[in-house]
Amino acid sequence: MTINDRQNELIEEFSMFDDWMEKYEYIIDLGKEVTGIADDLKTDDYLVKGCQSRVWLIPSNKSGRVYFDADSDAIITRGLVGMVTRVLSDATPKEILESDLFFVDKIGLKEHLSPTRSNGLVSMIKKIKTYALAYTAKAN
Amino acid sequence: MLDLSKIRKDFPILHQEVNGKPLIYFDNAASTQKPKAVIDRISRYYAQEHSNIHRGVHSLSAAATEEYELARKTIQQHLNASHDHEIIFTKGTTDGINLVANGFAKSILKPGDEVLISELEHHSNIVPWQLACESSGAKLKVIPISDSGEWIMKDFYKLLSKKTKIVAVNHVSNALGTINPVNDVVDTAHRMGVPVLLDGAQAAPHMNVDVKALNCDFYVLSGHKLFGPTGVGVLYGKEEWLNKLPPYQGGGDMIKSVSFEKTEYNELPFKFEAGTPHIAGVLGMKTAIDYCNAIGFDAIAKYEHELLEYGSKKLSSIEGLTIYGTAENKASVISFLIDEIHPYDTGTILDKLGIAVRTGHHCTEPIMTRFGIPGTVRASFAFYNTKEEIDVLYEGLLRVKKMFE
Numbered sequence: 001m002t003i004n005d006r007q008n009e010l011i012e013e014f015s016m017f018d019d020w021m022e023k024y025e026y027i028i029d030l031g032k033e034v035t036g037i038a039d040d041l042k043t044d045d046y047l048v049k050g051c052q053s054r055v056w057l058i059p060s061n062k063s064g065r066v067y068f069d070a071d072s073d074a075i076i077t078r079g080l081v082g083m084v085t086r087v088l089s090d091a092t093p094k095e096i097l098e099s100d101l102f103f104v105d106k107i108g109l110k111e112h113l114s115p116t117r118s119n120g121l122v123s124m125i126k127k128i129k130t131y132a133l134a135y136t137a138k139a140n
Numbered sequence: 141m142l143d144l145s146k147i148r149k150d151f152p153i154l155h156q157e158v159n160g161k162p163l164i165y166f167d168n169a170a171s172t173q174k175p176k177a178v179i180d181r182i183s184r185y186y187a188q189e190h191s192n193i194h195r196g197v198h199s200l201s202a203a204a205t206e207e208y209e210l211a212r213k214t215i216q217q218h219l220n221a222s223h224d225h226e227i228i229f230t231k232g233t234t235d236g237i238n239l240v241a242n243g244f245a246k247s248i249l250k251p252g253d254e255v256l257i258s259e260l261e262h263h264s265n266i267v268p269w270q271l272a273c274e275s276s277g278a279k280l281k282v283i284p285i286s287d288s289g290e291w292i293m294k295d296f297y298k299l300l301s302k303k304t305k306i307v308a309v310n311h312v313s314n315a316l317g318t319i320n321p322v323n324d325v326v327d328t329a330h331r332m333g334v335p336v337l338l339d340g341a342q343a344a345p346h347m348n349v350d351v352k353a354l355n356c357d358f359y360v361l362s363g364h365k366l367f368g369p370t371g372v373g374v375l376y377g378k379e380e381w382l383n384k385l386p387p388y389q390g391g392g393d394m395i396k397s398v399s400f401e402k403t404e405y406n407e408l409p410f411k412f413e414a415g416t417p418h419i420a421g422v423l424g425m426k427t428a429i430d431y432c433n434a435i436g437f438d439a440i441a442k443y444e445h446e447l448l449e450y451g452s453k454k455l456s457s458i459e460g461l462t463i464y465g466t467a468e469n470k471a472s473v474i475s476f477l478i479d480e481i482h483p484y485d486t487g488t489i490l491d492k493l494g495i496a497v498r499t500g501h502h503c504t505e506p507i508m509t510r511f512g513i514p515g516t517v518r519a520s521f522a523f524y525n526t527k528e529e530i531d532v533l534y535e536g537l538l539r540v541k542k543m544f545e
C-alpha cells in the first residue's frame with residue numbers, strides 16, 4: 001500500500017462518523033491501540049519538542065524502507081501520532097519527502113495541525129521528514 | 141448583588157458560538173474580556189483625539205496629554221498611591237518587573253547579595269531576577285510552598301537575611317489562585333530594611349488594591365488582565381525607590397536635555413517612560429478601571445467568591461478529580477486534574493463543547509514540578525461568569541471522564 005492508499009483508508013474509516021464526539025472517541029480508541037514506545041526508550045533523544053503534550057518518535061530503517069514508532073502522554077495526541085506513523089511508515093525516504101498529508105484535513109481534524117495547538121504533531125511531521133532526508137543522504 | 145444580565149451585555153465577545161456551542165470563557169487568569177466602554181474609548185481616541193503627547197503646542201496634543209495624565213491620576217487614586225508620579229506606565233507586568241530587576245542589577249545588587257522570590261511565581265517574576273542575578277553576581281533564593289499551595293512562612297523568615305536586597309513575590313497566584321499573606325511579608329521584610337515588589341497581575345482584577353495599606357515598595361499589574369487593552373500596564377513604585385533606580389530605556393520623553401557630552405534625565409514618572417507610549421492603551425485601561433469601580437471591587441470579590449465556592453464544591457464531587465491549590469484564602473481560580481487524564485485531552489474536549497480553559501503549566505513550571513504533574517486544567521472566573529456556566533463545565537467534565545476512562 002502506498003502512503004496515499006493508507007490515507008484514503010483512514011478517511012474511509014472516519015467517514016462512518018457524523019459528529020465530532022464519535023470521531024474523537026475513535027481517535028481515543030486508536031490512541032489506546034497504539035503499540036507505543038517502552039518507557040525506558042522515552043528519552044530526550046526521541047522527544048519531539050511539542051509543548052503541552054509530549055511526543056516521542058523512534059525511526060528505523062529496513063532494506064530501504066523507513067518505519068516509525070510514536071507515543072504521547074496525551075491520548076488524543078497519541079491517536080493522532082498513531083495515524084501519522086501508520087500512514088508514513090513502510091515507505092521509502094523519497095516517498096515520505098514527497099508526501100502530502102491530506103487525510104488530517106479530510107477527516108476534519110485540521111485544527112490539530114495548527115502550530116498554535118502546541119500538541120507536538122506538527123513538530124513530529126517535520127521530524128519525520130528530517131529523518132527521511134537523513135536516510136536519503138546516507139543512501140546517496 | 142451584581143446585575144449579571146446587564147454586565148454580560150456590556151461584553152460583546154461573550155455572545156458568540158464556538159464550535160457550535162455558546163462560548164463559556166473560563167480563561168480569565170490568562171486574559172480578561174473587554175467591556176464595550178473600553179472598546180469605544182479606544183476607538184474614539186483614534187477617531188477623534190489622537191495626537192502625540194507631551195510635545196506639541198497644538199490643541200490636539202494638549203488634549204491627548206491631558207487625557208493621558210488624567211488616566212495616571214485615576215490610577216493613582218485607584219491604587220491609593222501618594223503621588224501621581226509614582227505611577228509608571230509600562231507594557232505590562234512583565235515589563236514592570238524587568239524595569240525593576242534591571243535597575244537593581246545595575247545599581248543595587250552586588251556579588252553575595254540575595255534576591256528572594258517564591259516557588260509560586262509566574263516565569264515573568266523568575267526569569268528577570270535570574271538575569272539580574274547573573275549579571276550582578278547575586279543569588280536567587282526561593283520560598284517553598286506547602287501541599288495546599290501556600291508559602292511556608294517559617295522558611296520565609298529563615299531565608300530573609302542581611303544579604304537579601306529585595307523580595308519579589310506575587311500577591312495572588314495565577315496557577316493555583318492562592319491569595320498570599322503579603323502584609324506579613326512586607327512587614328517582616330521592612331523590619332530588615334528590605335524592599336518588596338508585589339506582582340499584582342492576578343490580584344488587581346479581583347480586589348481593591350491599596351498600595352498604602354500594603355505598604356509595598358513596588359506593585360506591578362497588566363491592563364489586559366484588568367478588562368483593559370493588551371500591551372499596557374502599571375508599575376507603582378515608592379518615590380524614594382524610583383529615584384534610586386537608573387533609567388531602564390533611553391529615548392525621547394525621558395530626558396531633560398541631551399548633548400553628546402552629557403544627558404540629563406527627566407524626573408519621575410517620565411524618566412521611566414522613554415518613547416511614545418501606548419496612549420490608546422492607557423486611556424482604555426483607565427476606562428476599564430472606571431468600569432470596574434462603578435460595579436465596585438467589593439461586590440466583584442464577593443460574587444467571585446460565590447463562584448469559587450460553588451465551582452469548587454461542584455467539581456470536587458466528580459470522582460477522581462483533584463484540585464491543586466486548596467488555600468483557605470483564594471481568588472476565583474480552580475486548577476485541577478481528573479485521574480490520569482492529560483490536561484491536553486481534557487482541554488481539547490472542553491473546547492469542542494465551547495468551554496475555554498487553560499491547560500498546561502501556566503508559565504509556572506516550578507509549581508508543576510513541585511506537585512509532580514505535567515500541568516493542570518485551569519478554570520478561572522471573572523465577574524461576568526455565572527453558576528449556570530459552571531454547571532455546563534461540570535457536565536463537560538463528566539463527559540470527558542466517560543470518554544477517557
Ligand SMILES: Cc1ncc(COP(=O)(O)O)c(C=O)c1O
Nearest residue numbers: 232233234262264314339341362
Ligand atoms: C502572576 C502573573 N505575573 C505575571 C504575568 C505576566 O503578565 P503579562 O504577560 O501581562 O506581562 C502573569 C500573566 O499570566 C501572571 O499571571
